[in-house]
Amino acid sequence: MVMPLLDAVDVGPLGGVRLGPDVICDGFRRDCTVRVQTHVHADHLHDFETSKGYQEIITSPGSYDLLVTAKNADLPYRRNFAAVPFGKSIRFGSSTITLLPTNHILGAAQVQVVVDDGRRLGYSGDFQWPMDSVISCDCLVLDSTHGSPRYQRQYRQDQVDSQLQELLLRQLRFGPVALRGHTGLLQRAITLLCGQASVPVFASDRTIKEYRVYEAHGYPPQELSAFPATTRFPGVGLVLLRMHERPPAFIDSNFTRITLSQYISDPREPLLRFSDKDFRVAMSDHAEFAGILEYVSAVAPKLVLTDNSRGGHAVELAREISVRLGIPAVPSTFSLNREWGG
Ligand SMILES: [Zn+2]
Ligand SMILES: [Zn+2]
Known part of the structure; x- marks a missing residue:
């Protein structure tokens, strides 16, 4: 039972996750008719333009609105x-696809695929733990x-x-x-300020448009002004500031700089102080080791x-899942197949 399941899933060199004969998540494959876009982070958007030309693309309503904001204006008309x-x-085709939320960023989805031949396949997508409901599948591709x-952090995200x-x-x-951070973390930081600080908040046009989407999906309203x-x-x-955005010229030595980073330097201390005006805060929107194991237990697949x-932790994680949960687990291998890529 386990080996045929393993044949049904695959992770490509650019991170595209194939689930059965019809579905590719976050990537492009010529032989898959549908692309599921789990969320809008850049490392999940490879070959999106190619997919636009050749595949059906489905995504959650939150990711749909964020993609329309971030990508070409033709998207809503396609x-x-x-x-x-x-x-x-x-x-x-022969696949029934269901998306469930993951608490990662707005719109982020887990993907469940049931193939007509009975195989039940899933992809966690990027996720935060705990979450309200998990997909049901026999073979789980795990972030x-x-x-x-x-x-393992010794503090909680709250x-x-x-x-x-x-x-x-x-x-x-x-x-x-x-304040600098990735999409998702920056918006979470904005909600911490809503109603607390009476200072003006400035952002690029893109960040402002993006926050309007978050507001439309239930985030608290926040006045944002364009850079002066x-x-x-x-x-x-x-x-x-977005993570890789060039800072405007007016940012000088009067500014305190705070970076929101997933990187953990001290597992006991989320706040790293470089000087009176330079800080890094270990904010995360990914489950870590203990949470990942709890997620796998909740999904209860036959194979991971x-x-x-x-x-870079796939080998280690597969070993730990096998040993600690008794569920067979293997890391994906980069089998270069001509179907991959744009
Ligand atoms: Zn992500
Ligand atoms: Zn990711």
């Missing part, structure tokens, strides 16, 4: 790009981003949130703050394929 609500099943027992909130409010009393066209920043305020294309 017949092959559709939003599928969480929990609603949709059929392509392994923080899948090492060596990187403690990180309150430390960040405290730090932001304290530093904003003395001067301007530049000046080289001298007007007094106090918070400036939001750990995703070896992201994070």
Whole structure:
């Protein structure tokens, strides 16, 4: 039973996850008719343009709106790009596909595929633990981003949130703050400030548009202004920066810089202070080792394929799942097949 299951799933060199004969998640394969886009982080968007030309693309309503905001304006007019609500099943070829939320970022989905021949396949996508409901499958492709027992945080994310909130409010009393982070973390940080700080908040057009999508999906309203066209920043305020965005010219030595980073330097301490005006906060939207094991236990698959294309812990995680949970687990291998790639 286990080996035929393993033949049905595959992780490509760029992180595309194949689930059965019809479905590819977060990547492109010529022989798959449908691409499921689990969420909008860049490492899951490879070959999206190719998929637009050749495949059906489905995603959750939140990811749909974020993709329309981030990508070309033609997206909402394409017949092959559709939003599928969480929990609603949709059929392509011989596959029935269902998406469930993962608590990772807005719109992020787990993917469940039931093939007509009875195989039940799943992909966790990027996920945070705990979550409300998990997919049901016999073979699970598992995100392994923080899948090492060596990187177990000894604090909870709600403690990180309150430390960040405290730090932001304290530093904003003395001067301007530049806060840098990935999509998802930045929006979570904004919610910590809503109703707490009375300073103006500035962001790029893209970040502002993106936050409007978050608001439309239930995040609290926050006034955001475009970057002032000046080289001298007007007094106090918070400036939001995307992770790889070039900082505007007005960011000078008066600014406190805070970076939201998944990287853990001290498992006991989420806040790292480089100087009075330079901090890193270990905010995360990924489950880590203990949470990943709890997720696998909840899904209860017969076989786990750990995703070896992201994070670098797939081999270790597969071994730990086999030993600790007694569920057969193997890391994905990069079998270069001509079907992969654009
Ligand atoms: Zn992600
Ligand atoms: Zn990822």
